[in-house]
Amino acid sequence: NYSELDEIIIGIVGGDGIGPAITAQAQRILEFLLKDEVEKGKVRFKVIDGLTIENRAKVNKAIPDDVLEELKECHVILKGPTTTPRAGDPWPNIESANVAMRKELDLFANVRPVRVPEQGIDWTFFRENTEGAYVLGSKGFHINEDIAFDFKVMTTQGIERIAKAAFDYARANGKKKVTIVTKANVVKTTDGKFLNICKEVAKDYPEIEVDDWYIDIMTAKLVDEKRRTQFQVIVLPNLYGDILTDEAAEFQGGVGTAGSANIGKRYAMFEAIHGSAPRMVEEGRAKYADPSSIIRAASMLLSHIGYIEESKKLDKAMDICTRTEKKLVITGRDTGATNQEFADYVMETIQSL
Amino acid sequence: NYSELDEIIIGIVGGDGIGPAITAQAQRILEFLLKDEVEKGKVRFKVIDGLTIENRAKVNKAIPDDVLEELKECHVILKGPTTTPRAGDPWPNIESANVAMRKELDLFANVRPVRVPEQGIDWTFFRENTEGAYVLGSKGFHINEDIAFDFKVMTTQGIERIAKAAFDYARANGKKKVTIVTKANVVKTTDGKFLNICKEVAKDYPEIEVDDWYIDIMTAKLVDEKRRTQFQVIVLPNLYGDILTDEAAEFQGGVGTAGSANIGKRYAMFEAIHGSAPRMVEEGRAKYADPSSIIRAASMLLSHIGYIEESKKLDKAMDICTRTEKKLVITGRDTGATNQEFADYVMETIQSL
Ligand SMILES: CC(C)[C@H](C(=O)O)[C@@H](O)C(=O)O
Ligand SMILES: CC(C)[C@H](C(=O)O)[C@@H](O)C(=O)O
Numbered sequence: 001n002y003s004e005l006d007e008i009i010i011g012i013v014g015g016d017g018i019g020p021a022i023t024a025q026a027q028r029i030l031e032f033l034l035k036d037e038v039e040k041g042k043v044r045f046k047v048i049d050g051l052t053i054e055n056r057a058k059v060n061k062a063i064p065d066d067v068l069e070e071l072k073e074c075h076v077i078l079k080g081p082t083t084t085p086r087a088g089d090p091w092p093n094i095e096s097a098n099v100a101m102r103k104e105l106d107l108f109a110n111v112r113p114v115r116v117p118e119q120g121i122d123w124t125f126f127r128e129n130t131e132g133a134y135v136l137g138s139k140g141f142h143i144n145e146d147i148a149f150d151f152k153v154m155t156t157q158g159i160e161r162i163a164k165a166a167f168d169y170a171r172a173n174g175k176k177k178v179t180i181v182t183k184a185n186v187v188k189t190t191d192g193k194f195l196n197i198c199k200e201v202a203k204d205y206p207e208i209e210v211d212d213w214y215i216d217i218m219t220a221k222l223v224d225e226k227r228r229t230q231f232q233v234i235v236l237p238n239l240y241g242d243i244l245t246d247e248a249a250e251f252q253g254g255v256g257t258a259g260s261a262n263i264g265k266r267y268a269m270f271e272a273i274h275g276s277a278p279r280m281v282e283e284g285r286a287k288y289a290d291p292s293s294i295i296r297a298a299s300m301l302l303s304h305i306g307y308i309e310e311s312k313k314l315d316k317a318m319d320i321c322t323r324t325e326k327k328l329v330i331t332g333r334d335t336g337a338t339n340q341e342f343a344d345y346v347m348e349t350i351q352s353l
Numbered sequence: 354n355y356s357e358l359d360e361i362i363i364g365i366v367g368g369d370g371i372g373p374a375i376t377a378q379a380q381r382i383l384e385f386l387l388k389d390e391v392e393k394g395k396v397r398f399k400v401i402d403g404l405t406i407e408n409r410a411k412v413n414k415a416i417p418d419d420v421l422e423e424l425k426e427c428h429v430i431l432k433g434p435t436t437t438p439r440a441g442d443p444w445p446n447i448e449s450a451n452v453a454m455r456k457e458l459d460l461f462a463n464v465r466p467v468r469v470p471e472q473g474i475d476w477t478f479f480r481e482n483t484e485g486a487y488v489l490g491s492k493g494f495h496i497n498e499d500i501a502f503d504f505k506v507m508t509t510q511g512i513e514r515i516a517k518a519a520f521d522y523a524r525a526n527g528k529k530k531v532t533i534v535t536k537a538n539v540v541k542t543t544d545g546k547f548l549n550i551c552k553e554v555a556k557d558y559p560e561i562e563v564d565d566w567y568i569d570i571m572t573a574k575l576v577d578e579k580r581r582t583q584f585q586v587i588v589l590p591n592l593y594g595d596i597l598t599d600e601a602a603e604f605q606g607g608v609g610t611a612g613s614a615n616i617g618k619r620y621a622m623f624e625a626i627h628g629s630a631p632r633m634v635e636e637g638r639a640k641y642a643d644p645s646s647i648i649r650a651a652s653m654l655l656s657h658i659g660y661i662e663e664s665k666k667l668d669k670a671m672d673i674c675t676r677t678e679k680k681l682v683i684t685g686r687d688t689g690a691t692n693q694e695f696a697d698y699v700m701e702t703i704q705s706l
Contacts, residue, residue: 152503
């Protein structure tokens, strides 16, 4: 409970590529909304610079030790996109910084809302965030040069806590149904365990309807305009969550428009779900990068630490700013308006609410 | 090369649930189109009844030995949907019959075309069909009651042959681009291997452009009406192929409208990609089940064994029969018209072409 803390420390992690530029704008908006709280000493911002691919490559670690220490001094974190090395890149093959942060800070629930009111879409995804295909993601091996192995690992406790988070959310928000998504007909041991434990947990929530689908057919159902509105809360393993939430975000305008909350018992991290777009930086266009996703993440952060009103105002302003013609002018690729101007527009809009 | 065979044996496997009813109609259409060939003794149909969940449960095998022997006597197989046991079902936890057949007959390429001409969609998916998350799908284990493992396995040879199949298809059909889909940023060893080998194979096809995307963002791209028309041939590991082709089929009218080709060096199997719908059978409605998917599979079979003209005619008739008002009458849920009547309509339409 954040209201009981003397001081809430909000870490601001710019990340790579366009990250620092867009994160700075989200920070401006947070500072604007939390001005009084900062003055009272209730909220403090802590800018953490070191989570860049260059620093990570230097120490060959997904998160350098000093950065991890700084992160652990915060209560909540707002994080811009970070670069994940790929085959052929000039960096060592280090793990994704988001994936590492989820593990290091035990951020087990990745919560992603997708809403398109005019189409009746109101989904909240609870993606398990620390296990599955991700837990040993860099530890697969070749048994000889021709045969490669990777692993999927799930634990009883890991599944129980994400299932409870999903059902608790459904109960607290008056949702009538939770949908479990796996591929338990093929990946029998881990996905089968996920499905069974979710169904066990469901028994403590008799008022909530439960159904389950396989991930393949679920991606089809989200496309089906008639049937997709039946879904409310969706709980699913890590990789399926990764896949399905990108598809889902597209109906709302793309991954660039959605924020993502990574929540654990002790820490919580809120991030943009798009990439670091190094090409925009090379071309000198970072200041034109769309900050919508990180601003949405900032709004989730506000709501998480108890500033519900501020979060609502920000969402409302964003709904206006991203849906009017003006948004097209402000963050249009070719107009030359910057993300700083967009943030100004959001703050003006908040003031006019 | 089938034209060199004295006799082509086409196995007809009804499967479970609505399978026998719809498969029988597809067989009628094949017999109609191949009438002369059957009379000449060039083509023979072999009906294989035993691939039912009851028989499989009795011997606790995904495919009973006698059925497997019969399958191996065929050159190509048309297969209806089969039931895969789920937790809570009355059957032992045996593997999916399709998955087992793909392995036993070494059907390494799952080829799924999706076409929506009026939207500019013309995709052909090459899903690797024998490895990945499927090869040890029932062989995961618990290391103690709380920790479960599953495996993903890929081999150099397995990846090379699917990559070659995709690029050969692209070359033979004048396609300009092949897209590789993985999650190599997280599942580094197997997916990384898949990506690298595909890129190696690509070097032998310098006229074909290559790009690659991660599966999460790829599901979003297929939704994006502006960007999805850029895709032509897509090559991907087993489970991602399973997921992405279901989503893709939805744009064409749903999994019920698409057939799937499972192709190996020695055998080939063509199947409906929807389920066995046991509830329709219980309710006495099997005769109303939509046979579109299995008829599309039959058309792929025709084309595969060299009856290109017959396949084209069937596709054309299906385009007509599934897009006119009459289709709604014929296979509508509530109209009471049967799949036998639909098959009649297809054959009449072929005659009128
Ligand atoms: C960048 C990547 C490692 C990450 C993931 O796979 O989780 C991203 O896709 C996401 O969804 O946050
Ligand atoms: C039934 C199931 C085992 C199968 C698969 O996962 O391959 C199906 O979804 C398919 O795509 O043919």
